[in-house]
Amino acid sequence: MSAITRDEVAHLARLSRLALTDDELAHYATQLDAIIESVAKVAEVAAEDVPPSSHALPLTNVFRADEVRPSLTPEQALSGAPAVEDNRFRVPRILGEEA
Amino acid sequence: MSLIHKTAAELGALIAGGEVTAVEVAEAHLDRMAEVEPKINAFLHIDRETTVEQARAVDARLGAGERLGPLAGVPIAHKDIFATADMPTTAASKILEGWRPPYDATVTSRLRAAGLVILGKTNLDEFAMGSSTENSAYGTTHNPWDLTRIPGGSSGGSSAAVAAYEAPLSTGTDTGGSIRQPAAVTGIVGMKPTYGGSSRYGLIAFASSLDTPGPFARNVLDAALLHEAFSGHDPMDSTSVDAPVPSVVEAARNADISGMRVGVVKEFGGEGYQAGVLARFHEAVELLESLGAKVVEVSCPSFSTALPAYYLIAPSECSSNLARFDAMRYGLRVGDDGTRSAEEVMAMTRAAGFGPEVKRRIMLGTYALSSGYYDAYYGQAQKVRTVISREFEAAFHQVDVLVSPTTPTTAFPIGERADDPIAMYLADLCTIPSNLSGNAAISVPCGLADEDGLPVGLQIMAPVLGDDRCYRVGAAVEQALESRWGGSLLSKAPAL
Numbered sequence: 309m310s311a312i313t314r315d316e317v318a319h320l321a322r323l324s325r326l327a328l329t330d331d332e333l334a335h336y337a338t339q340l341d342a343i344i345e346s347v348a349k350v351a352e353v354a355a356e357d358v359p360p361s362s363h364a365l366p367l368t369n370v371f372r373a374d375e376v377r378p379s380l381t382p383e384q385a386l387s388g389a390p391a392v393e394d395n396r397f398r399v400p401r402i403l404g405e406e407a
Numbered sequence: 408m409s410l411i412h413k414t415a416a417e418l419g420a421l422i423a424g425g426e427v428t429a430v431e432v433a434e435a436h437l438d439r440m441a442e443v444e445p446k447i448n449a450f451l452h453i454d455r456e457t458t459v460e461q462a463r464a465v466d467a468r469l470g471a472g473e474r475l476g477p478l479a480g481v482p483i484a485h486k487d488i489f490a491t492a493d494m495p496t497t498a499a500s501k502i503l504e505g506w507r508p509p510y511d512a513t514v515t516s517r518l519r520a521a522g523l524v525i526l527g528k529t530n531l532d533e534f535a536m537g538s539s540t541e542n543s544a545y546g547t548t549h550n551p552w553d554l555t556r557i558p559g560g561s562s563g564g565s566s567a568a569v570a571a572y573e574a575p576l577s578t579g580t581d582t583g584g585s586i587r588q589p590a591a592v593t594g595i596v597g598m599k600p601t602y603g604g605s606s607r608y609g610l611i612a613f614a615s616s617l618d619t620p621g622p623f624a625r626n627v628l629d630a631a632l633l634h635e636a637f638s639g640h641d642p643m644d645s646t647s648v649d650a651p652v653p654s655v656v657e658a659a660r661n662a663d664i665s666g667m668r669v670g671v672v673k674e675f676g677g678e679g680y681q682a683g684v685l686a687r688f689h690e691a692v693e694l695l696e697s698l699g700a701k702v703v704e705v706s707c708p709s710f711s712t713a714l715p716a717y718y719l720i721a722p723s724e725c726s727s728n729l730a731r732f733d734a735m736r737y738g739l740r741v742g743d744d745g746t747r748s749a750e751e752v753m754a755m756t757r758a759a760g761f762g763p764e765v766k767r768r769i770m771l772g773t774y775a776l777s778s779g780y781y782d783a784y785y786g787q788a789q790k791v792r793t794v795i796s797r798e799f800e801a802a803f804h805q806v807d808v809l810v811s812p813t814t815p816t817t818a819f820p821i822g823e824r825a826d827d828p829i830a831m832y833l834a835d836l837c838t839i840p841s842n843l844s845g846n847a848a849i850s851v852p853c854g855l856a857d858e859d860g861l862p863v864g865l866q867i868m869a870p871v872l873g874d875d876r877c878y879r880v881g882a883a884v885e886q887a888l889e890s891r892w893g894g895s896l897l898s899k900a901p902a903l
Contacts, residue, residue, distance in 0.1 A: 312774070320770040323777075324726065325733075326761070327754035336767060339828060343771060346829055347715040350787045353794055360789030361796060363616045363646070364602040364845025365871065370645040384509035388737030399735050400749040 311344040312337060410435040415481045415575040415629040422469070422480035429469075429480030433462035433524050436482045440526065440573045443903050448548050449558075449568040451487045452495050453527040458482075465522045478636055479522030484568040484577035487528035488535055489515050489620070490609035494525070498611045499543040500533045502732050502739045502760030512609025513644065514578060514620050517637040526574050529564030533762045534729065535585055535613045537561050538834035541825050542764045549821070550593055552861055552900050556818040559589025559834075562623070566593040569623050571903060576633050577623040582614050583717055584814075584838025586621045587850035591813035591864025594852045594896045596630045596881065597623045599838075601871050602845035603648035605634075606641035614724035615646070617717075617842045625897055627851060627882040631659035634874070650872060653847075658875035662882035665699030669880070670806035673706045675837050681816040683856025687863040688812045691853040691884060695810070698883050705806060707798040712791050713840040718832060719775045719788035720843070726772030729765065732757060767828060796844040803846075803870045808880050811837045813850040813864030841868050849877035851884055852896040862896060 314337040321328045321336075328336070382395055391398040410418070410432055421427045437455050444450060465480045485491065488498050490508035492515075497503040511519070518525065532542035540548040540563030548563045550556040551571040558567040562579030566589035569577050579586040581599035590597025598621045605620040612618060622633035634655050641647040671692055676685055696702050734740040734756035735749070742755035761769070775784040802809055815836055824831040841848040850864035865884060869876035889895055 316774075317770065320773050320777075322754075324766075324769045324773050325730075325750065325754045325757050326766055326769065327751075327758040328766075332766075336770060339767060340771060340774070342829060343718065343767070344774070347718045347784070347788075349715040350712055350719060350791050351783065353709055353712050353787075353791045355787065355790035355794055358790045358793045360786060361792040362789060364796070364843065365646075365648070367646060370642075372642065380509050387509055388506050390734060390738070390740035391743070397736055400743050400745075400747055400752045402749045404748075 310341045311348070312341050411439045411572045413575070414626055415478060415624060416632060418481045418575060419477045419479060429462040429465040429524055430459060432480060433458050433482050433526070436526055436574055443571050443573060446549060446554055446903060447551060447567050447571050447573070448546055449484065449529055449564040449571065449573060450527045451497060451499065451530050451545055451564065454494060457493055458524060458526055462524045465524060468522065475522035476636055478632055481523055481576060482526045482574055483518060483523045484527060484529045484565055484574035485515065485518070485525050486531055486562055486565050486578045486580060488531060488580055488611045489578060491515050491525065491528065494528055496528065496611070498534045499531045499545055500760065500762070500765070501544045502756070504739065506738055508609070510609065513606035513641045514637045515609065521636040523636065529562070529568055529577060531564055532561035533765050534611065534725070535561040535580055535582055536725070536764050536768055538584070538588055538831050539824065540564060541821065542762055544762055547821055550818050551903060552594065552818065555820055556861070557592070557821055559592040559818065561585040562589050565623050566590055566595060566597065569595050569625055570897060570900070575625065576629060579621055579623055580610060581619050581621055581842065582617045583721060583842050584835035586623065587813050587838045587848060587864065587866060588834055590623055590850045592818035592862060594862030594900065595623060595625050596627055596849065596851050597621065598630050598634055598849040598877060599841065599847065600634060600638060600874055601648065601847045603646050604652065604872070604874065605638045606644045606647055608641055608643035612728040614721040615728060616724060617721060625895065627878055627885050628656070628659040631655040631878045648872070653872055653874040655875050655878045658879040659882045661879055662886050664695065664880055664883045667700045667808065667880065668806040669695050669700045669702045670705035670802055670809045671702060672710065672809050672811050673704050674708065674710045675811035679815050679833065680812065681856060681858065683858045684812050684814070684816060684863050687854035687856065688865065691865045692810065694884065694887055695880070698887060703806060705802045705809060707802055707840070709791065709794045709798055710840050713795055713843055714832060714836055716788040716791040716795070717839045717843060719784050720792065722768040722772035723775045723785050724772070726769045726776065729769055732760065764828070792843045795840055799840070799844045799846055808876050809868040811866045813837060813866040817856045817859055817861035817863060837866055846871050847874040847877050849881050851881040853884065853888065854896065855899065
């Protein structure tokens with residue numbers, strides 16, 4: 309049995325905001341199935357009582373002083389924007405026509 | 408000897424002594440780049456004028472009596488994943504084609520402060536995902552030892568540039584082996600510092616709990632000098648280690664390993680390893696013994712599950728990190744015709760801008776993090792990560808360093824694994840455990856494999872913040888082997 313179906317890959321693509329073609333979905337379904345099968349080996353390690361590590365080293369929160377410091381100007385912040393209007397990022401509509 | 412064949416330490420001394428200018432050194436390397444780039448393709452961006460201008464500024468600073476470090480005026484090739492305000496930064500992705508960051512990464516600004524001269528930005532696997540640079544959106548880089556072979560990856564442009572004498576030094580990033588593996592297959596030195604020892608600020612993120620900037624060089628001392636130049640605590644990176652940089656330069660000059668305890672990891676070797684790689688590795692172990700080290704065998708049984716754990720953790724982090732490429736604030740935007748929604752534009756842009764490996768990893772990570780699968784995949788991988796760290800800890804109670812081959816095989820032919828992601832992932836079998844546990848690890852050349860005459864790397868792993876041990880053992884191996892070979896391994900490479 310395959311670990312992942314084409315429909316599931318289509319769902320993952322949607323969640324990942326990747327507009328994939330039908331051919332791509334079929335191709336990735338085969339590859340992801342093989343990869344997931346091989347990474348499933350992690351289950352072989354008996355680790356029920358082991359705490360998970362999200363990180364290599366023990367970490368604590370780092371805070372900085374709440375001071376005003378130099379930062380990017382609006383021009384710098386907008387310098388790589390695909391579209392700009394009135395000193396702001398111009399984006400496609402985010403709500404439906406009726407909203 | 409021509410300027411391009413000198414070490415970084417030698418060039419720094421010549422420039423400091425006024426025997427040659429930084430401009431002359433930069434121009435010699437720019438000429439070499441013009442000559443060999445058509446064959447190697449190590450660079451994504453070269454800008455002769457900006458480079459010469461930087462060199463001129465360093466000459467002026469030195470002329471004015473400013474005290475810069477030992478690498479002042481030395482040229483460097485910079486991986487195109489570090490933000491540079493005066494050069495494009497693309498991560499070898501179409502989604503960032505032509506992007507100019509409004510700021511410098513911390514590594515970049517420290518290079519500038521130390522007076523290093525940036526020759527250009529080097530090629531990589533897109534967003535550092537890969538082991539061959541074949542995943543670059545701008546064409547693959549070729550291995551100077553054999554142009555039909557891969558230069559390793561993801562930092563393959565950086566390894567090839569140094570191995571082809573286009574630059575004495577380069578930067579890389581190592582998330583699963585992306586410095587050590589390219590160094591091994593091109594016959595040079597590559598170091599992954601302790602996680603958090605070098606800053607991630609301004610480094611385009613792939614897997615934030617693993618990404619580690621580090622140096623490439625043609626010898627151990629040069630790597631240590633560069634390591635020292637850009638490492639150390641950075642308040643702009645919340646995971647930066649607030650501790651002094653280990654005394655790596657001193658260790659590289661010391662090279663005395665008598666009485667050191669060296670552990671050979673039993674689990675690395677056997678099936679899947681090339682005979683010529685194992686032969687050079689076993690010789691290197693004998694050499695360590697002859698230099699006075701005590702060699703013992705060490706078992707780390709869970710290292711065999713490091714690769715699967717990594718291929719759950721890294722894609723999970725990548726799927727989250729790469730969500731920032733949303734076609735709204737910078738980078739590519741596709742399909743914005745006035746009728747499509749932001750979500751449609753986002754999905755079209757990401758489909759057009761990301762290459763196949765990046766898409767695979769984003770979807771794999773999204774899968775591993777989805778409810779219903781989280782515990783079995785991402786959660787379990789995080790537990791395996793703990794187990795692996797504990798095995799390292801136990802091993803470092805017994806020994807000072809661990810050694811293994813850096814890679815299971817020498818450089819493979821371009822195209823051989825391009826369509827087989829699982830085969831490609833195996834290139835990082837021996838390097839990944841150190842990323843999961845965050846400890847320091849270096850690759851140094853240890854000879855040529857008999858079957859193909861290609862370089863083999865010896866990996867030396869040291870505990871967290873024990874980076875100096877990597878350099879000490881690496882320098883001892885280098886010294887002994889170079890006197891046996893009558894020169895560097897790289898001097899045996901065919902002329903380009």
